[in-house]
Structure formats: structure tokens, C-alpha cells
Amino acid sequence: MARNRVKLVYIANDAVRKASHNKRKKGLLKKVNELSTLCGVDACAVIYSSTCNSQPEAWPSTATAHRMLFDFKALPVAEQSNRTMTQESLIKQRIAKAEGLKKVHEENRRMELTQIMFQILNGRVLNTVKKEDLNDLSRLIEQNLNGIYIRLQILNESYVL
């Protein structure tokens, strides 16, 4: 934004890219804080540095992150939230049908599955994995994503057959 319109592609020039990175990081964090404050919701953003170590460069605030963690821990157990979600799903679905829309239904399903996913990939992790392993584990999940995908495919196959 400014002086020139900018194409949404990787900035090749190192100096320019870094400058843009700094400016935009600052702007983004400001936005996160604004949204959080104005609307009373928890929000955070993490940006990995292009240079240095790829530890998160920025948080909205430590306090927010911790609050998010607390909320997260306090999530109801699987059965409970699944039931709640299902009820909500049904309502949303009904609305969607009434309005002749498929969008809501799809979004709803995405949310459902997302919830399941996070129950698996966070809640379970918390109880299962030692703290020293979390960092490396997260990295590993990324690196082995293809493997995960394939295994899920295999599981799926086995069900089908």
C-alpha cells in the first residue's frame, strides 16, 4: 500500500523484503491488539523470522497467549463438546437449508472436523508428551506431514475394505 500498488509475490530484494517485514509485522500486531480489545476476543499472531532462528518473532502479548492457553485447557471433554457442536451444527444446517445455502453447511462441517482435529492434536498431546519434546514434536509434525496424510489414507482404506 502506498506510492505503488504491490503485487502479492515474494519480494526478491533482500533489503526491501526485510523492511517490508518489519513494517508489516508491526502493523499486523497492532491489528491483532485492536481486534482483541475492540471485540473482546482472544487473538494472537505468530510470525516466524526469515532471518534468525525461526522462533516466533512476535506475540500480541504474553498475557493473551496465557489466557488463550487457559481457555484451551478448560475446554470441555470430547463427548461434551461434540454433543454441543452437533446441536449447534444442526441448527446452523437448518438455517442454511432455509436460506438455500450450502456455504454454511460446509463451513459448519469444517469447524466440526477442526474441533476434532485439535482435540486430537492438542489435548491428547498435552497429556501424552513430555514438555521437553513439544518443540521438536511440533517440528516433526510439519516435517512428516506427508507421512501423516498417507497413514490417514491407509486407515481410511482399511475402513472401506
Place this chain on the structure above:
Amino acid sequence: MARNRVKLVYIANDAVRKASHNKRKKGLLKKVNELSTLCGVDACAVIYSSTCNSQPEAWPSTATAHRMLFDFKALPVAEQSNRTMTQESLIKQRIAKAEGLKKVHEENRRMELTQIMFQILNGRVLNTVKKEDLNDLSRLIEQNLNGIYIRLQILNESYVL
């Protein structure tokens, strides 16, 4: 921003707050994508809904997640684990040290964590997820990789403090 300058305080009016929430959420996600694309860094944002359940409302982009699959640059290895090692691990480590290599240790650790990861991502999935959801779930894991990662980071943070 606009028409009137807005004070950075919680918006009391429900309708106004929700409208602002939607607009700003959209804007924020766009910014995350822009930063990510322009500067070639991994970035994500998580926003908790003010209404519904406290599941994250927003993600980084699918594109970001996909990029992480490819040009992901390795994180520096976290601090040395002070976890008590198995005897085999210790032996292997000693050998590695004697040879002046860290490779064996790292490989060993990677295998350990991989095993843990698959235990979580298979066993739990198998018991928890309905068969018809597996396909979509696996796709979702890809799409929301950043979300998973940030949460693991948050969990990690909490341990540190």
C-alpha cells in the same frame, strides 16, 4: 478507521461489535497472508470467537500451510533435553560423541518423536474419528498446520513459565 476515529476500547453494542469483528477478522487474515507471501515467512493468527464455543475462528491461509510442507527451513534444535535417557540412547549418544558426530543422537531422537507422533495420530484417530470423516480430517490437518503449530508453541510457552 473511517468516518469516525475509534477509541480503542471494548465495543459495548452487540451488533456493532460483531460487525467490527467480522470486518477486522477478514482484514487481519488478509494481512497475515500478505506478510507471509511477500516476505516468505511462516505466519499465522488465531482468533477466538466472541460468540460460539471458544474454538479458533480464523486461520492463516491454506497457501501458508502448503508452503510449510516444502520450503520449510529447519528449526534450530531446541535446548538439550534433560530427560532421562534410555540406556540404549545413552550408548548411542556416547558412540556418537566418540565419533565426533551429533547425527546419531539427532536421528535417534527423531525416531523416538516420530513414534510418539504416530501413536498419537493413529491410535487416537482410530478410536475417535468416524470413518467417513477420515478423508476430510487428513485434508484438514494439512490446511491447518499452522494452527497446530502455534498451539504447540503456546503449550510449550506455558511450560517454560
Place this chain on the structure above:
DNA sequence: AGAGCTATTTATAAAGT
């Protein structure tokens, strides 16, 4: 409640220092 529409504010690319 949500979908457009400006008038404004805000963010920022490029240039200057």
C-alpha cells in the same frame, strides 16, 4: 444479521537522510 457504499482513518512503498 448481513451486503454494499463512501468518507475517513490507517498502513505502508518508495524516497530521502
Place this chain on the structure above:
DNA sequence: TACTTTATAAATAGCTC
């Protein structure tokens, strides 16, 4: 290379429907 300035692009508050 980093900070400051400034012209311009983008985001969005308050409307209207």
C-alpha cells in the same frame, strides 16, 4: 542499514437497504 517523511493504497465505521 536503519530511521523519517510523504504520497498513495487499503481498511473500515457508520450508513442504508
